[in-house]
Structure formats: structure tokens, C-alpha cells
Amino acid sequence: MFLPVSRKELDERGIRQLDYIVVTGDAYVDHPTFGAAIISRVAEAMGAAVGIIAQPQGLEDIRRLGAPRRAFLVSGGNIDSMVAHYTTAKRLRSQDAYSPGGRRGLRPDRAVIAYSQLCRKAFPGTPVVLGGLEASLRRFAHYDYWDDRVRPSILLDSGADLLIYGMGELQTMELVRRLEAGEEIASLTDIRGTCVLIDPRDTPWGGVQCPDFEIVARDKASYAKAVCQQMNEQDPLRGKILLQRHGNRMLVQNPPMRCLTTEELDWVAELPYERAAHPMYPEGVPALQEVEFSLTHNRGCFGACNFCSIAFHQGRHIAVRSEESLLREAEGFLKNPRFKGFISDVGGPTANFRRPSCDHQEGGMCRLQQRRCLAPEPCSRLRADHSAYLSLLRRLRALPGVKKVFIRSGIRYDYLLADPDSAFFEELVEHHVSGQLRVAPEHCAAGVLDCMGKPHIGAYREFSRRYMEKTRQLGKEQYLVPYLMSSHPGSTLEEAVELALFLKAERLHPDQVQDFYPTPGTVSTCMYYTGLDPFTGKQVYVPRSKEEKAMQRALLQYYLPENRALVKKALILAKREDLIGTGPGCLIPPDPRTGPAPAQKGRCAARPPRSHLKERSHDQWHEQRGRGHKPKRKSP
DSSP, rough: OOOOOSSHHHHHTOSSSSSSSESSSSSOOSSSSSSSHHHHHHHTTTTTOOEESSOSSSHHHHHHOOOOOOOEEEOOOHHHOOHHOOOSOBBBSSOTTTSSGGGGSSSTHHHHHHHHHHHHSSSSTOOOOOOOHHHTTTSSSSSETTEEEEEEHHHHHHHOOOOOOOOOHHHHHHHHHHHTTTGGGOOOOOOTTTEEEEEEEGGGTEEEEEEOOOHHOOOOHHHHHHHHHHTOOOOOTTTEEEEEEEETEEEOOOOOOOOHHHHHHHHHHHHHOOEOOOOOOOOOOOOHHHTEEEOOEEOOOOOOTOOOOOHHHTTTOOOEOOOHHHHHHHHHHHHTTTTOOEEEESSSSTTTSSSOOSSSOOOOOOOOOTOOOSSSSOTTTTTOHHHHHHHHHHHHHHHHTOOEEEOOOOOOHHHHHSOOOHHHHHHHHHHHHHSSSEEEEEEHHHHHHHHHHOOOHHHHHHHHHHHHHHHHHTTOOOOEEEEEEEEEOOHHHHHHHHHHHHOOOOOOOOOOOOOOOOOOTTTHHHHHHHHBOOOTOOOOOOOOOOHHHHHHHHHHTTGGGGGGHHHHHHHHHHTOGBSSSSSSSSSSSSTTTTTGGGGGGGGGTTSOOOOGGGGOOOHHHHHHHEEEEEEEEOOO
16 A cells, blocks of 8 residues: 555545655655655654655645654655756756656756755744755765855755765664654754754764865865765764864764664565555656666675765665565566566666675775775775675576566676676676676776776776677677766866777777766765865866867767767867878768868878777876866866
């Protein structure tokens, strides 16, 4: 049974007043891949009466279920509302996959702030608790790409009482227990995995003080320092309290909440979800179609790519569900008339992580500033082992009624290559690819990959070779689809040309490419705003102008006739006119009206593509690019 969404449903169930009302920017989908569904079911399992207000349009909607006895729980939805609305170029998207029928415009910009203020206006004095991705990633002072400025903690802008960051089940359980015991919301200042604003005189001892909001808003070096401090303390085992003053208030981030145990994660996944969109949406919700018959077996990601928010939200420790729980969920699919025998995914943030990265994590993960598990090459302590994941996949394949089990979440091919046992790789290619396997090399230039926190391109080349060789042996028609990113901090036109040459050498024609999107809560966004690597303090080149971004994007699809003018301009600016011609190493042909310049005849075949050059280290890259190099355009 769905949770109540109307006064009529409250009356039918004999509920006079709800304990908690979950307000979400997504359509109401009662499925364990939707954060609002998880939190509402967890609170319900604690004995609370819970209702849902999905995508409210004003005060009338907020007042629909009356005032909750304990609190409003406010979330912007599964993704940041600004990302849901706008492309990287800040143009309005044509669809919103988390809204009924994919319609756009059903949630406001900065939904968490808007909803929190509506709750305050509708029912003054009722506690408001923030959660979900949008609130979690905006918990500190943060650069906002859409405003092009540093905004304060979302707690300050929203006027809420408490902010839950990360995966919030344990925090929600603690909140429900303590409010039910009669504690006031203002006294809940010590729950792990939460942030509060307090009087600076009540600041707890032993915290790490980040530069104040007023300082980071005007000084980019201080902003980078704050981001480094925040990333260093995001570990549930050794993370300290973080502090950041906002005027006459002190933002306190309590240490991260511990990870769920396997038993707890099983319990959360097997709460009585309807696993469907609410019937009030006859047109359905597009986002559900991708995950309705998928299985999430893990949480967390020790890959920690700089452009990804997972490390700052879910964390780097791996939590997993048991095989028995996942098998029960899969067996439930068989009872669904919409299930056709295909499990669309067995994954998570990274599909092939089902154990800790090493055996030395009892005291916490290494700080990203000091050491990474996989980049630029696997740590010597890494223990790559797919045996548990392979066991799960084999048992799922053996279920009667299951025709295929696919892996559509991203896999870390560098982690796969580090496993001395090739059994998982062989069965992956044979059984679990639905025509195309998606992987994410992102770039090929070593310096850009270092700025991304990604492995160097040699790992992709080796995996690609093995994958295609195994595919041919099996007589299958399967392909490798690489995700690529243009205009990431660190990428000049020179590196963009290098990536185009790599694509040509690999005979890759990507249908889609992604411009770097500076979203809140990532290291790469810090680089974009400050021009600094927060972990090293070194300056990083940042492509900012629309024209340069367009040229870098066009180079990834140099073969399209409509991109020819941009590619030609990029090659001229990069002093690579030798790549304009008819030779086998050239990217584009000469203009048929003018022909190639005489000085360029025959050069493109003689100069090897840069993707064939020896990979450079991070320090070599900085020296070759020139430390202290700044873009001509001023930083925002």
C-alpha cells in the first residue's frame, strides 16, 4: 500500500495527524532506488505515521495533509533540482525524468530552499529537516555554477532546523527515536551525519575550523583550503567535526554516520515498497523504467573521481547486501507481470565493488590528499577480488524464469585488470553485456586524468584489447562504449586535440559527449571555480569561455561535417594545422575552396598522434603546461 498523499486517504485509514510528512521534488515513486521512498519507509518502520507530498506547487499543496506532529522531511529529489532543470550550457532541459510523463517545470529551482520556506510559511513552528542529494552536497558554503558565485550553506538559505547528509537511514532512525522520546529539535545537535547552525558560543571542542563563509566567498585560495579540509574528514571512522562560521551563526557538521551493516542494508531494501509509481500518474515516471527490475547490491565507491559527488555523499567505504536478500528481491520480479525475464542491472555506484579496497581500513580510509585506491595507478595495498560478485551473478543467472542478468552500472576496468583471477572478466563478456558495455576513460591526456582522479589511458587500452579479443572468441557482436568528457579543468585545446587523435587511433565515433558540469560538492567544481587543485595548491588551467568549450566538444566529434569550422579553428589555435589535410593522421580535410596551405602538405602522416606518445606524470604535465599559467579570461 502506498503511503497517504491526500486528506481522503488519511480519513480512510483513520489517521488524524501524521507524525512526518516527506516533501520531495520527484514524483512519488515507491521504489528502493528513490531516496524519499527509502526514508519514508524507514520512518514508517519505526512506528511513525508518514505521508508524502510530491512536487508541491504552493501553500495549498503543503497544507493538504495538515501539520505533521513531529517534522517535515524535505528533499529536492534524487538529483539536484538545478541539474534536473538545466544543461551544462544553462539551457532549460526539455524533459525531467523524475516527473510524471517526463514533464519539466513541476519542481522549482533550488527546490530544497523553496519547499522549506513553504513549510515554514504554512505551519510556523513546525520543525523542518533537510535531506537528499541537493541538501547533502550544499551543506557547506559552496560555489553555485548557475549563480556564478559562492552561496552559503543551504541550512542558512532554507531556514531549516537540521540537515541530514549522506545516506540518511540511521540518522532518520535516531531522529525519530529522540523526537518520540520528547526531545526538542533544537537539542538534536550531536547526531552523526547531520549539520546544524548554532550560536558560536556553543561551538563544540575538537573540531576542524574551515575558513568562514565570508572569506571563501571572496578568496579562492581559502575556498580551496576549505574543500580540502571537508574532503579529508569525510570518513565515518576517523572524520572530525567540521566547523564553518556564517556571520553570527556557526555551521557544525558532525562526523559522518557509520555505514549500514549487511543486515541493516538488507532490512532497508526489503521494506514493503510498492516498487511502482503512484497510480495518480497514469503516464508513468520515466526514471522508474530504467531501474524497476534492477538490483542494487552495494553502496559507496572508493574510486573517488574528482568530478563525482559519491565520495562526498555516500562515502568511500563499501557496504553490501547479502546474496540471500538480493535473490529474494529477484524472485519477487518473477511475480510481476511486467517482468520479461531480464534483470537490467546488478550494480550500484560502481558495479564491481563488493569488498573493501584493502585490508587496512579498520582505522579509516586514506585521505584523498595522501593516497587514492586506484589512480593514477592501483595502490600497492589494493586487493582486487571479484569472487563474491561473481558468486552473486551466477546464482541470479540460475534462477528459473530469469533469462539474462545484465550489468549496466559502470565498472572500474582498472580494478578488474588488477584481479589476478580472470573468471569475472570472462563471464562478464559472455553473460552480462547487453550489446554494449559502458566504461568511463573520460580522457586520454595524463594531466587531465590526474585532475579527474582517473587512471591513465594505458589501463583502458589494455581492457579494450582484452574485451574485443574475448568478444571475438565468443563469436558475439558486442561493443565498448567509452564515456568521455570535454572541458574538464586541466584540459587546454592541446589536450582536447590529443583526445581527438586518440579517438581517431582507436576508431571511436562517440554518439554523445559530456561537457564538464560544475555541480556542488565535487573537487573538480572547486578546480573550476578557483583554478587550483585543493589537494596540492597547484594552479590548474580552466576552459571557461563558451567558444573554447564548444571547440573542445567539437574535437570529440571531429568527423561530423557540422563541426568542421570549430575543429579547424581549434587546430589553428593549438598550432596543429598539420592535422588539416588528407593524410591518414589528419582530423579534417582541407577547405575544398582553398585547399591545404602549402606549408602543411604531407605533414599529417609524418607526425604521430599524441595519443601514441609516452604518458606523462602529473608533475611533468604541470611543468610542460607551465606552472602559474592562467586563462586569459578572468575567473568568475
